[in-house]
Amino acid sequence: MSEAATLPKTAPGAATQHFDVIIVGAGISGVGGAYHLTTQRPGTRFVVLEALESFGGTWLTHTYPGIRSDSDLYTFGYRFKPWVGPPIATAAEILDYMGEVIAENDLAPHICYRRRITAARWSSRDKLWTLDVAGPDGVETYTTNFLWMCQGYYRHSVGYTPDWPGMADYKGRILHPQTWPDDLDLRGKRVVVIGSGATAATLVPNIAADCAHVTLLQRSPTYFVPGRNANDLADTLRQLEVDETWIHEIVRRKALFDQHDFTRRCLEDTEAATAELLEGVKAFLPADQVEKHFTPGYRPWRQRIAFVPDGDLFQGIAAGKASVVTDEIERFTETGILLKSGQKLDADVIITATGFDLAVLGDIAFEIDGAPLDFAKTVTYRGMMFTGLPNLVWVFGYFRASWTLRADMIGDFVCRLLAHMERKGARQVEVALRPEDQDMTLGGWIDPEDFNPGYLLRGLHLLPQAGDKPEWRHTQDYWTEKDIFPRIDLDDPAFRYA
Known part of the structure; x- marks a missing residue:
């Protein structure tokens, strides 16, 4: 800087x-x-x-x-x-x-x-x-x-956190990623991350190694695009010693064309586009898990689709370092969260990755x-x-x-x-x-x-x-x-x- x-x-x-x-x-x-x-x-x-x-x-x-x-x-x-x-x-x-x-x-x-x-x-x-x-x-x-x-x-200055019943009863720490504290130590802690967007998908794999366990709690699934954090066209052009200004313009145009084409397919051929997105997640997780936790009830691009580099979120779930629960919150308790299904999630720290204000x-x-x-x-x-x-x-x-x-x-x-x-x-x-x-x-x-x-x-x-x-x-x-x-x-x- x-x-x-x-x-x-x-x-x-x-x-x-x-x-x-x-x-x-x-x-x-x-x-x-x-x-x-x-x-x-x-x-x-x-x-x-x-x-x-x-x-x-x-x-x-x-x-x-x-x-x-x-x-x-x-x-x-x-x-x-x-x-x-x-x-x-x-x-x-x-x-x-x-x-x-x-x-x-x-x-x-x-x-x-x-x-x-x-x-x-x-x-x-x-x-x-x-x-x-x-x-x-x-x-x-x-x-x-x-x-x-x-x-x-x-x-x-502040993120959006819903006002759930019982939040005042909870004895642990509640925080929003947008105001991440410097003094937070998650080592050995049980953590629940509430949310299903890009922030939650980024947080979970990046804190999983420190936590005793991290649970991603989402009300409903969202779409993700897992893939290598690399651009093959850019790498090829660099190998050919093409000027970076040309590389930027060529790769930029190709990416924009591909994004426009995919958006068009989401609207005109929703079923095929949906299947393509879900196949990307199935490369990391079993089909039944994908069906339960990563198959949204809406067509692609009605909400933003985040890229998950190298599928790190799904790798963490597959390795058992993280888990995902799809349910709604009934209320907070002294020790965690009670879900509408009756399931209880105990947590030392609850992170509300629930969006912007x-x-x-x-x-x-x-x-x-x-x-x-x-x-x-x-x-x-x-x-x-x-x-x-x-x-x-x-x-x-x-x-x-x-x-x-x-x-x-x-x-x-x-x-x-x-x-x-x-x-x-x-x-x-x-x-x-x-x-x-x-x-x-x-x-x-x-x-x-x-x-x-x-x-x-x-x-x-x-x-x-x-x-x-x-x-x-x-x-x-x-x-x-x-x-x-x-x-x-x-x-x-x-x-x-x-």
Whole structure:
């Protein structure tokens, strides 16, 4: 990790700092945004405000054993920076990669750490955002022409844990992986990990060797893709001494094509795609175990599918170091968990790998011309701009593809939009429904029949509305958007300039 310089501190009562663009968050999206501004809009005065003490976002805050990506780095990595490691990478490897991007492009002077935005106010008269920022020396004030929200979609400070009956009676320790304690010693302990997603699948094999026993407790099964943590095409191209830039582009395109094709088959030939996924797990576990614990009741890709490198989760279960129970929780007891089937699970430590807590626009209090923003009443333009919300773009990535793919595309869009505004002499841009959109059917941010992770369903009422036309929704279709985004007509009547 590189050392990133902070901007000069602003003492309470000092003059307001002004920037052409403020990027919120120094995670994967924010660092990418800083790169795009530097290379595509040289001379832009911008700052990245980050609430934490360093860059990385998820990869900085998540410190539980084995923390790793759940999608391949050839597509999760930036398009402009070749990835040269294994497809599934550890948090440390991802942080090193991001640190190289910061160092190679001299981004450090633009990143200001320990700055948490508490309020953002838009003035149509001044055509400016004014931000209240909690800094190390008190409240600071920033103004900007354009706000680029790269803060992600969940609260880093706390994870989601359901309120189960009897939790107060339990005498052991309950913790969430998102706030993993430094003092936790699992040696010789009986551990129950509640959850069935990528976090649970990562934790179990990485703590099994230390625990007396670890049990994965899931309410229902999920899909996984086990396989070698290697890319044969990349290895072959390296053997041929092909330039890493070419390797990155070729492997990236192949991976994206394969992912798109598999997603299509999940929708069009669900039975065959399901069988293919289950066969991967049967390579490690008996068919009856796969049927009971790893055969979901929904079609593939209605929830995210995590890659399990080398099948380590299933190897641990097969070796007896871990076990899996599929059941529902009746209540917690003094010594563990009572399940609805009547089975009891005794545990010294219970880990709730039960998901995220959705945070909308970074939990910042937004005002538009003195009125509090009700984000849920806005309508989204392609999942990145919102009606009634001027000079602001939000990065929200893909569910079925790597987040960074969309972050890169939105980076291009923002730079093109800023250049377009400059040519027009416009100081304000917002999106608005066109006359032909006035009778458009509006619905939720995402169709739950298409994709329905718990964190999204719990917070759907907080998110903007979407229309039934592709430009007024987050389509989640990278394969189509990669061609549409560069051709967005910035003079379409959906864009209103002032």
